[in-house]
Amino acid sequence: MEMPAAQLQPSRANVLGSACAWSAALPFLALLALGIAFPLFGGGYWGLIATRACVYWVLVSGLNLVVGFAGQIAIGWVALLTLGAYTTSVLTAGNVTPALPPYLALVIAAVIGGVFGLILGLPALRLRTFYFAITTVGFATIVTQVALAWQSVTGGGVGVAGPIFPPPFSSPWGFYYFCFGLAAICTWMTANVAASRFGRALTAIRDAEVAAEASGISKPALLAAVFVFSGAVAAVAGGLFASLQSYITPDAFTLDLSVLFFIAILIGGRGSILGPLLGTILLTVLPEFAAPLVAWSTFLYAALLLVIVLAIPGGIAEILDFKNRRPLESHRAIIPRPELLARLLGSPPDAGALTLEQVALSFGGVQAIDGLDLEIRPGQVHGLIGPNGSGKTTTLNVISGYYAPQRGKVSLNGAALPLFSRHRRAHMRIARTFQTPRIVGAASVLENVMIGGTIDGAATFVESLLSLPRHRRDEAMLHDTAMLALTAVGLERLAPVRADRLQHSELRFTEIARALMLRPAFLLLDEPAAGLSAEEIARLGALLVAIARAGTGVLVVEHHPDLIFDICHRVTVLNLGRTLAAGTPDEIRSHREVVNAYLGG
Amino acid sequence: MPISAAEPLLVAVGLCAGYGKISVLRGIDLKLEAGEVVALLGPNGAGKTTLLRALSGLLPWSGSVRFAGRDLAGATPRDTVKAGLAHVIEGHRVFTQLAVLDNLVLAAYGLPRGERTARVEEVLELFPEIAAKQHERASSLSGGQQQILAVAQGLVRRPRLLMLDEPSAGLSPVLVDRVLVVVQRLRDAGTAVLLVEQLIEKALALADRVYALARGSIVLEARTSEPDLPLRLEHAYLATTGRAPPSG
C-alpha cells in the first residue's frame, strides 16, 4: 500500500515543480517585455541610462557567480572592465594592430578577459577572505595605472576612442537592443548555472565547504570555471562600455565603479539572479532622479550596503522571498520510510570491508590514535564509542581523508585508500555526516540534498550554461533522486523550505539524505543523535538499520549508549586512542572496564 | 532586603540552554547551599559544561537562576564574577603570554589597586608552587601548575561559589590529588564548590552532595553519604529511560 503513494509523490512534485518554475520565471519575463518595449515610452536620455544598466548587468551577471554564489569577495572587478574596454578600443582603432571588426575585437577581449579573470581569481584558493579582497583592490588600482602609463597603446591620460558597432547597432536605440540582447543572454546563462549542479556546488563551497568536499566537489575546478566566465563577460561589458562612452580615459574606471558592481550583488542578495539584476537597475537608475544624488551616489551605495549587511543580509532576494514567509507547521514529526531505501540505494555494491590496521596518529605530542584496528563490513552497523578525547572523531576524520595516519593502513576491499584526499571519498562511495550539521542555510532543503549527488551529473559547465539536453536530464535525475531520499528520511514535506528555518533534528536528517545521494557503500556518521529527542533517536536507529540492510556499511560515532546498544551489530570502545574493547553490544555492555571508562575512572 | 537564612546560595529552576539550534539542557532544577561541595557527574555530551557556562553567563539561557539572593537573568560573566560566582573553565586555559603574577592580577581587574595586590598575595600564599614562579611566563608552567594557576585565578576575588570544570582532565594522579586538596581546603574555609568531574570515586569522596546529569536532564540527586551510590549512578547513565531507581 505504501509503494504506490511514494511513486505518486515524485510526479506530483514535478507538476508542482513546473508551476514553481513558471512563477519564478515571471519577473524575468516581465523585465524582458519591459525592456523590449522600452523605446516606446522612454526618451533618448533614459535610453542611455537603460543601455548603461544593460552593460553593467552583463558584467554583474558574471560577477554574481563569483561573489553571490561562490562567496568570493572580489571587489576590484572593474579591472576586467578596463581591460575589455581598452582591448576592444585599441583593436578597432587600428593604431597598434591592423583595425579589426568590432565583433571580432569583442570576442578577443572576451578571451583575454577570461584569462585575466582566472589569474585574478586563483589566489582565492589560497588566501583568506580579507586578503583576497585586498588583492583584487590592488589589482584594480594597478590596471588603471598601467592604462595611464602605457601611452603608446592606451593613449595615456588622453584616452582612446571606443569601438563603433556597424548598423543596425550604430544608432542609440539599435545599440540599446544589442546591449539588451546580450544582457538577456547573460541572464539566461547565469540562471541556468544557478539551477544546475554547478550553481548549487558553488553555494556549498560558500557556506558549507566541508560538506562540499565530502560530496566530492572540487573547489579549484569550479572556481576556475566561474572566474573565467566572469572575466570574459566583464571584458565584453568593457567593450560595450567603451562604445557607449564613445571615448574612454583611465579615470572612467574608478574603484567607485567596482564598488557599484559589488554592492549591486550584495543588495540584491547572494545566491539569486533576480536580486542582483534588480540591484543593478536600482543602482544605475537611482542617481538619475536627483542631480545632487549623482555626486553622492557612491556614498549612498555604501550606506545602503551597510544597512543591508546589518539589517537584511539576504538583500532584495530575501525581501522578495514570499514563499519562505509562510509559517511552517509547528509540531512536525520526522517519519522515515525505510522501505524506500532499497529503491534509492539500488543493489548492494560488491565492496569488501573498510579496514583500519594498526593506525596511529599524533598531534603535536598528543597521541590521538594509538594502534587502532577497525573493520566496517557492508550490511552491518558498527558503533564507535568512548569518552571525550578518546579519538573517535579523529578516527572518522582519518577514514574520510582529512588526516593521514602516521602508521598503519586504511584500506577498502584490500586496496589502500589514498592519503589526504577527502574530496575523492565521494567517488569511492564513502559518505559522511558531521557533528554540527553543515548545511547551506540560504538554499532549500531539496537543493541541499541535491548537492549530495553533484558528482553523478554528466553535463559540463558549458552544457549547463546553455541548458543543453544533458543538463536538463541531470537536473531531472537529481531532483527525483533527492525527493526520494527526502521521502525515505521523512522530510519530503519540507523540501521547498529554506534550510535555515529547520529545527536542528531536521537538519541532521537532511544531512543523512544528502549522504544517501551518493548511494554509499559506506556511511560514516559523527554523533548523529546529539540534540535529538528520544522519539527521534528511535527513528534514526530504525533508519540506520534499514540503510545497513540495503547493503551499506554504517559506522556510527556516538555518546548515546541507547542508540549504540540498540542498533549496532558490533561495537568498538576507544579510550585514549586505543581499543579498550570490541565485540557485540551485549559483550560490551557487561564489560567492566568499558563501564568504568565510559563513566570515567 | 534581608535574605532569609533558609534561601540556598544558588537556585536554578527549569534552566534550559544550548548552542544555536541545538538545545542541550532541558529544564534543570538545581540548588546549592553556602559552604557545600556539590559534584556534577555524567557522561560526555550530557551538558555539564553547558550548565556551568549558563550559570556564569557565558551562554544565554532561559528559566530562573538566583544567586546570593539576586536574579541572574541577563547577567554577563563580568556581572556574575562581581556577584561572587567564579567559573574556572575546562582545559586549564591561562594566558601564556603573561607572567603568572599578571595572570592573577587580571583576575582582579576592576578592583582598586590596593585591594588587587592584597587579594593576589593572599592567593599566592595558598599556592606556594606557583608563588615560586610568579614572575615567570605562564607558558613555563607544567600542565598541572597551569591548572592550579587557573584555580587560583578563580579564587582571587574570594568568591562565594567556585565552579570547577574538570580540573583533573589531562593531569597525572599526583597532580589530581593536589588540586582536590585545594577543593577540600576551600570547603573548610566556607567557600561553596560546584565540581564537574570525570573521576567519580574522587569526586564522591570529596563532595557533600551529587547531581548526575544525562542527556540534558538531572537523573539523580543524592547525598554522598547514601549507600549504593556508584551502582545507582551506573543505572542512571545507562538506563534507556529517565530516572535512577531509589536507594535501597
Added chain:
Amino acid sequence: MIESIVSTGVAIGCIYALIGITYTVMFSASRVFSFTAGTLGMLGGVLGALFIAHFGLPVAAGLVLVLAAGASFGIVTEIVAVRPVLRSLDQHLYVLSTLALALMVQQFTAIEWGTDARPFPRLFDIDRGGFDQQLWLPMLACIVVIVGLELLYRYTLMGHAFLAIAEDTYAARALGLPERRLRLTSYALAGAIGALAGFAGGEMLLAFFGNAPLLTFYGFIPVALGGMGSNRGAAVAGLLLGLFQQAANFLVGGIFASVAVFTVFILVLLVRPEGLAGASLQRRV
C-alpha cells in the same frame, strides 16, 4: 641618490608600518580585519590640513584634535561595523560592513574636501633640505607608537588585558574581563594610531582623499607578510616595503614599481598564506 632612496623608503615605510599596526591592534581585539585602517590614515592628513592650514589652529592643538577624531572614528567602527557582525553566524560580513563604512567616509571627504590632493602644512618652521621633517616625522611617530605599545602591553594592567583578549577571548570573558569595553578602547587606540600615521606623513602624502585606498592596500601588506597579530612583524615588513617601493621607483619608474610590489605580495602570499611569520591554520572539522 642611495641616501635619498633609503631615507624616503624608510619614511614611507614607517607610514605603512603604522597603518599595519592599526590593522593589527584592531585584529587583536576582535579577530577581524577592518577596511577602515587606510581611511584613518587619510583622515589624519586631511583633518590635519583642515585644522592647521584652514582653521589656523596651532600645531599641537591640531594634533590633539586629529588624534581625537581618529579615536572617535575607531569607536564608531567598532560600534557600527564590528560589534553587530561579531554576533552573527556569517563571519565574513565584517568585510562588507567595514568596507561600507570606509567608503562612506572616503566619499564624504571627496565631496566636502575635494578630489584634488591639497598641500599639508609644514609643522615646524625649519628650512627644507637635508634630513627634512617630512622624512623624520613619520619615523618619529613610528618609534613613539611602537615603544608606547610595548610599554602598554608590558607594564600596564590594560595592556595585559589586551594581550589576554588577543590570546584567548573565551578565557578572558570567563574571568570577568570587560571584553566589550576593552575592545572599544582598542579600536579607539587603533584609530588614534592610524590618524597619527596620516598626520605625520601628511607632507609626503598630501591631504588627499585618494590616500585611503592606497593606504588600505599598502598598509595591509606589512600585516599579511609580517604575520597576523604581530606588531613587530608589521613594523619590519612595513620598512622593507617602503624601501623596496622606493628602490623599484628609482629603477623602473612609478607604474612598474606598483606592479612589482603587487607581484611580490601575491607571490609571497601564495607560497605562504599565513605570512612570513604567521601562525598555521586551524583544524576545521
